[in-house]
Amino acid sequence: MSLLEEKIYNLKTPFEYAFKGDNVTASFIKIIPPTSKTIKHCSVIKQLFYRAATSVKNPESASKEIEEKDSEKDSDDESYYDVFYISETVDIELVLEAFRKLFKTGVLLLDGETKLTDPLLDKISLPDFEKLASIYLGNYIAASMLST
Amino acid sequence: MSIALANVSVVVNNEPVAIVPNSFKYTEGKGEQTMRAASSGGGAVEQVFSENVEMNFSMVSFGLFNDIDSIETARSWKSSKNNNVVSFSGATSDGKTIERTFTQSAILNDYEVELGADTNFEIEFKSNPAV
Numbered sequence: 001m002s003l004l005e006e007k008i009y010n011l012k013t014p015f016e017y018a019f020k021g022d023n024v025t026a027s028f029i030k031i032i033p034p035t036s037k038t039i040k041h042c043s044v045i046k047q048l049f050y051r052a053a054t055s056v057k058n059p060e061s062a063s064k065e066i067e068e069k070d071s072e073k074d075s076d077d078e079s080y081y082d083v084f085y086i087s088e089t090v091d092i093e094l095v096l097e098a099f100r101k102l103f104k105t106g107v108l109l110l111d112g113e114t115k116l117t118d119p120l121l122d123k124i125s126l127p128d129f130e131k132l133a134s135i136y137l138g139n140y141i142a143a144s145m146l147s148t
Numbered sequence: 149m150s151i152a153l154a155n156v157s158v159v160v161n162n163e164p165v166a167i168v169p170n171s172f173k174y175t176e177g178k179g180e181q182t183m184r185a186a187s188s189g190g191g192a193v194e195q196v197f198s199e200n201v202e203m204n205f206s207m208v209s210f211g212l213f214n215d216i217d218s219i220e221t222a223r224s225w226k227s228s229k230n231n232n233v234v235s236f237s238g239a240t241s242d243g244k245t246i247e248r249t250f251t252q253s254a255i256l257n258d259y260e261v262e263l264g265a266d267t268n269f270e271i272e273f274k275s276n277p278a279v
Contacts, residue, residue, distance in 0.1 A: 017162055018159075018161050018162050018232075018233030018235070018251075019233075020231045021228075021230055021231035021232060021233060021251060021252045021253070022233065022251050022252065023233060023249060023251055114162065117162045117163050117164070118164055119159045119162055119163070119164055120162050
């Protein structure tokens with residue numbers, strides 16, 4: 001897997017947005033790998049992820065919990081994001097805010113063209129947001145840690 | 149008791165816009181109708197109702213403060229011709245909500261930007277009827 005590989009995520013809950021004067025329905029999001037431009041936002045998330053991962057008191061039961069959650073979802077759906085929920089030391093609001101800030105920098109493009117803004121982020125459903133966060137975390141931000 | 153809506157969130161081309169308070173106005177774009185009387189004799193009249201669809205367009209207008217960001221943003225909306233989408237949403241404390249979207253919006257007039265310590269300028273879009 002290359003860290004520079006773009007990905008396509010098909011929205012589970014499509015929504016309408018403004019595009020060239022009309023309201024159109026978004027169907028997918030193009031995920032752009034991070035660059036040094038977004039290093040500040042990525043570093044904050046990476047730090048929170050490391051803190052969350054190392055703070056889990058009982059890693060075996062935690063990973064079992066995540067696996068159980070995963071089994072309810074698609075087979076290729078890895079929920080790295082769930083580590084934040086399990087962690088007792090990381091404030092989930094900080095994580096959400098960090099991801100929102102990152103997603104507004106242009107790393108996610110609606111239908112491959114439109115940069116996400118606050119009103120657009122508000123329209124993304126919770127499962128889609130969590131999945132996007134998980135993809136970004138697992139494939140780019142914490143890829144080196146997760147591959148070991 | 150009902151609560152008047154005075155504070156709405158305005159979004160233009162997916163970007164939130166900070167407007168001058170109490171300056172937001174819009175029309176539904178339902179056009180104008182006329183009612184005429186057809187005489188049926190003996191002083192009686194029959195109603196002739198007609199719909200003039202000529203002006204079935206919406207208008208959205210609001211004030212912006214004369215900071216450079218707003219001036220540049222307004223200029224980009226003007227340059228986009230009718231490729232703008234304006235929407236607004238609002239809620240009152242009793243939980244009622246309203247939302248309207250205006251597609252293919254364009255600034256038709258050559259709006260005036262007043263540069264002063266206590267001035268602002270008004271932007272007016274014409275668009276498809278509100279949905």
